[in-house]
Amino acid sequence: MTVLNDRPYAKMNGLGNEILVVDLRGSVARVTGEDARALSRRRETHFDQLMAVHDPHTPGTAAFMRILNADGSEVSACGNGTRCVADLLMQETGVRELALETSAGLLVCEAGIRPGEVTVDMGAPKFGWADIPLAEAFADTRAIELQLGPIEAPLIHSPSVANVGNPHAIFWVNDLSVVDLRRAGPMLESHPLFPERANISLAKVTSREAITLKVWERGAGLTLACGTAACAAAVSAARTGRTGRDVIVTLPGGPLRIVWRESDDHILMTGPAELEHRGRLTAEMFSDAA
Numbered sequence: 001m002t003v004l005n006d007r008p009y010a011k012m013n014g015l016g017n018e019i020l021v022v023d024l025r026g027s028v029a030r031v032t033g034e035d036a037r038a039l040s041r042r043r044e045t046h047f048d049q050l051m052a053v054h055d056p057h058t059p060g061t062a063a064f065m066r067i068l069n070a071d072g073s074e075v076s077a078c079g080n081g082t083r084c085v086a087d088l089l090m091q092e093t094g095v096r097e098l099a100l101e102t103s104a105g106l107l108v109c110e111a112g113i114r115p116g117e118v119t120v121d122m123g124a125p126k127f128g129w130a131d132i133p134l135a136e137a138f139a140d141t142r143a144i145e146l147q148l149g150p151i152e153a154p155l156i157h158s159p160s161v162a163n164v165g166n167p168h169a170i171f172w173v174n175d176l177s178v179v180d181l182r183r184a185g186p187m188l189e190s191h192p193l194f195p196e197r198a199n200i201s202l203a204k205v206t207s208r209e210a211i212t213l214k215v216w217e218r219g220a221g222l223t224l225a226c227g228t229a230a231c232a233a234a235v236s237a238a239r240t241g242r243t244g245r246d247v248i249v250t251l252p253g254g255p256l257r258i259v260w261r262e263s264d265d266h267i268l269m270t271g272p273a274e275l276e277h278r279g280r281l282t283a284e285m286f287s288d289a290a
């Protein structure tokens with residue numbers, strides 16, 4: 001019998017990015033990659049990211065979170081999932097501010113003006129080639145050498161790269177359908193330049209304050225929204241002079257506000273979290289027959 005049997009879960013979403021929150025507080029149970037893949041295959045627990053919520057490791061924090069993609073890989077950041085967990089724990093305890101911990105550090109979360117709205121301090125971005133990480137040295141990561149399509153007339157090229165807790169490549173385009181991300185995404189995600197793979201975005205800057213974004217997520221595929229991709233696109237746009245530091249990033253699932261604060265270099269992401277249903281995990285959810 002799986003150790004996850006009878007654990008409570010909440011099916012949520014952040015702008016349509018499907019999030020499964022599994023509450024493991026008070027137990028020593030851990031979600032394996034295989035568990036995650038099994039849950040993701042089921043309709044009622046289907047997810048892009050699974051947020052496993054554990055008892056806090058650090059005094060003063062509300063919980064420790066492990067994050068797994070639908071393919072079972074473990075990662076250290078998920079913007080939409082963080083808002084979902086924060087909203088759930090804020091509803092549970094009545095607080096309007098709390099800190100969550102991941103393997104990458106602390107994330108301070110604050111309730112917004114509208115119900116379900118949360119602002120997360122995502123910390124400072126990293127731009128060094130080894131921090132992304134890239135497989136080879138690039139002095140300037142605002143535009144690296146990578147292209148798709150014919151050598152003399154590439155369809156997309158020279159992405160900006162950033163690490164906002166996870167690796168992102170942002171291709172600047174005038175037309176978001178210039179390439180089919182369903183086909184191009186898997187190739188670029190696993191390109192030899194990205195030793196830990198990467199999240200791949202097409203970004204269209206529509207004004208100094210607005211970006212439209214489509215994302216192919218590492219380990220999950222095309223999603224309706226990706227919080228960290230919105231952060232990576234916003235800081236990369238500001239860094240390359242395309243926008244200011246306070247932008248609305250519109251994804252297929254809707255908009256996120258991203259502010260890259262000058263005083264401490266931190267990124268603030270604001271957007272909604274929505275609860276769809278709650279349930280309890282059962283042993284049969286992990287069996288092949290399910």
Ligand SMILES: N[C@@H](CCC[C@H](N)C(=O)O)C(=O)O
Pocket residue numbers: 017048049069075077078079080081166167199217218219220223225226227228229
């Ligand atoms: N949907 C997420 C990002 C989740 C992790 C990503 N797929 C990765 O592998 O780095 C978000 O909202 O940030």
